[in-house]
Amino acid sequence: MVSRMRKIGKYVLLFLCLFLHQLSIATVVKPALDSYIQPVVMSTTMVMIHDVVNPPAAARFYSYMLLSAQVIVSQEEKEIPSPAVLLKNFPKISISKGPNAQIKLAALYSILESGRLLLPSGFQLEADQKKLVVKWKKAGFSAKEIQESIELATQVSNQIVAWAKTDGYFTLSTLHRYRPLKDRGFWYPTPPAYMEAVEPHWSTIKPMFLDSASQFKPHPPVTYHEDPSSEFYQLAKDVFEIKNKLSPEQKLIAAFWDCNPFAINTSGHMSIGFKKMSPGGHWMNITGIACRKKQLSFEKTIFLHALVATTLMDAFISCWDEKFRSNRIRPETVIQRLFDIHWQPLLQTPPFPEYTSGHSVISTAAAEILTHFLGDSFSYMDDSEIYFDLKPRSFSSFRQAANEAAISRLYGGIHYLDAIEQGQVQGRNIGNFIIEKIKTAQIKTF
Structure with a gap:
């Protein structure tokens, strides 16, 4: 009887070992x-x-x-x-x-x-x-x-x-070299590097979703005017004055959403370049953070990344179409001309026209897509800028993050308020247009 029990025990032990071995293989293989x-x-x-x-x-x-x-x-x-x-x-x-x-x-x-x-x-x-x-x-x-x-x-x-x-990308270098237009209200290269305009012909790139680059053409910007009673003068004055009123939190917000791929700091005769991820890169990382928190499947995570990426691409095409149509002057140039020749923005002015605000357009468009799939009350911790020594920030929704990204451009001194507000309208229109396509295709939310 004892011998039989021992024999059964050996079989049970052998079976258990085989089961655990197979389980470990399954765990490793997947x-x-x-x-x-x-x-x-x-x-x-x-x-x-x-x-x-x-x-x-x-x-x-x-x-x-x-x-x-x-x-x-x-x-x-x-x-x-x-x-x-x-x-x-x-x-x-x-x-x-x-x-x-x-x-x-x-x-x-x-x-x-x-x-x-x-x-x-x-x-x-x-x-x-x-x-x-x-x-x-x-x-x-x-x-x-x-x-x-x-x-x-x-x-x-x-x-x-x-x-x-x-898509037209490889023909960009064959197009005429861009030259700033000679008018006091038009964009002109800004310090410290006075770089040439970035991608002046980007509107020729074929969109993914949009029918054309100008499909969601925003309202024209406030007309340039140096009269102190004009609307434009007040917009410029607001940018000028807000720098002296910024709270530590507002300065942090400006830095967090800077996303300048190449900023230059100068000291005497020395110039140092600092590299960062692009605005689109920031939102791609936000997408990854959200997918991980939601515990989406591998396949859904890939799909949402692809959807956000293509939305960003079209948002940039739409925004750049307007930038080089209105060709509006940056606050830095105006403020140094009208208010204080020594004034500098908190953030370095990007090398392209001002209207509309790129971050406002693309952030709003991306936030609409993420909100559609993951909900309007999706809270998350954004650690995208930790690589650049900036602490993570908490958000209660993607729209809250997009709003903060948009207003950060005013805090940074690189955009007028109308470029931010109309940029958000433009981005929202793009996002909603894509969402309608998603609904028509009967693609379920997550």
């Missing part, structure tokens, strides 16, 4: 790949910071990188639509998926592969690709699974990048 998405996107952001990619171009790069991943996840997840469902003129993507290819691995790799092909210093992402492969091997994925996943990612990325080459 790691939490959801947590890989934000670091992978951040890898592309870091390369863009290195390259000093300007804000409109950064949004374009994010769009194509994330669309490649969306194409892949939409192959197996019915809730995730192909980009063709929402985007105009999206090409037919040919896909040959090997039997061992893993959708999640391919989607992650495609982000880096598309970035490698698109970004000026994209070769730097090769190191990140190798690190991914090492992690997958340690996680238990077979050589065949990894290889076929990379092949799937590569074929999709190649087709997305080929499509990207048709």
